[in-house]
Amino acid sequence: MEFENWEPIYQDILKDMGFSREEDEHAASILSRMLDMARTSDVLVLEKLIAGKSVFVCGNAPGLGAGIDRTDTTGHVLIAADGATSSLIERHIVPDIIVTDLDGDMEKEILANRQGAVMVVHAHGDNIDKLEEYVSQLDNIVGSTQSVPLKNVYNFGGFSDGDRCVFLAKEFGASDITLLGFDLNDKNVTPVKKKKLMWAKKLIGDIL
Numbered sequence: 309m310e311f312e313n314w315e316p317i318y319q320d321i322l323k324d325m326g327f328s329r330e331e332d333e334h335a336a337s338i339l340s341r342m343l344d345m346a347r348t349s350d351v352l353v354l355e356k357l358i359a360g361k362s363v364f365v366c367g368n369a370p371g372l373g374a375g376i377d378r379t380d381t382t383g384h385v386l387i388a389a390d391g392a393t394s395s396l397i398e399r400h401i402v403p404d405i406i407v408t409d410l411d412g413d414m415e416k417e418i419l420a421n422r423q424g425a426v427m428v429v430h431a432h433g434d435n436i437d438k439l440e441e442y443v444s445q446l447d448n449i450v451g452s453t454q455s456v457p458l459k460n461v462y463n464f465g466g467f468s469d470g471d472r473c474v475f476l477a478k479e480f481g482a483s484d485i486t487l488l489g490f491d492l493n494d495k496n497v498t499p500v501k502k503k504k505l506m507w508a509k510k511l512i513g514d515i516l
């Protein structure tokens with residue numbers, strides 16, 4: 309997605325959530341410098357995995373486990389949103405791609421990464437400590453930001469991990485996208501999470 313089309317939505321999200329663009333941009337520049345020395349993947353790897361393929365995007369709603377258990381995912385590309393990785397790994401399923409701001413079960417994400425999952429690692433104003441802790445432990449990393457893209461830190465559109473998975477699948481030309489483990493009206497969540505899910509509902513509704 310072109311940043312000029314994403315920017316007005318991003319500004320609305322910042323205002324609603326009370327997040328700072330300056331802090332997001334600071335985090336992106338820190339990630340960019342880290343990636344100069346980290347084990348990265350070419351962004352074309354994502355295109356190769358996704359283009360023309362049928363994609364399952366896994367969100368971390370309580371129903372994810374049951375959703376996976378009644379779905380045959382073989383032959384499909386699996387994209388896991390951060391915490392959703394755990395339910396997959398517990399079932400010995402390795403996602404092809406993990407989209408993460410590094411606040412899921414990182415032990416499980418590192419395990420999945422060692423078994424081949426490409427990591428789309430997101431920098432924002434509130435996860436600089438996580439970037440410092442985990443980037444050096446990961447392999448096959450593509451950097452992402454919700455603000456202005458940099459040479460090695462991309463903005464595919466989307467805000468929280470789940471909706472960024474859907475934007476990623478769209479950006480790289482998935483033939484179709486199926487959501488598993490998404491309950492965007494979940495009432496058993498904190499007020500901040502509720503707002504994030506509301507934005508996810510709007511953003512996904514606009515592009516799916």
Ligand SMILES: Nc1ncnc2c1ncn2[C@@H]1O[C@H](COP(=O)(O)OP(=O)(O)OP(=O)(O)O)[C@@H](O)[C@H]1O
Pocket residue numbers: 366367368369370389390391392409411412468469470471489490491492494497501504505508
């Ligand atoms: N009911 C739900 N509860 C949690 N996540 C959900 C739900 N339904 C869909 N999702 C999607 O699953 C994604 C991954 O969930 P995860 O719990 O790892 O959250 P996150 O994006 O890291 O956000 P947070 O900053 O709140 O931790 C979310 O970004 C969200 O889009």
Ligand SMILES: Nc1nc2c(c(=O)[nH]1)N=C(CO)CN2
Pocket residue numbers: 327328332409432433434454467468469504
């Ligand atoms: N600044 C900021 N940006 C975010 C945050 C957050 O907590 N702070 N959480 C997200 C969830 O994936 C996505 N983006």
Ligand SMILES: [Mg+2]
Pocket residue numbers: 390391408409410411412469
């Ligand atoms: Mg997260």
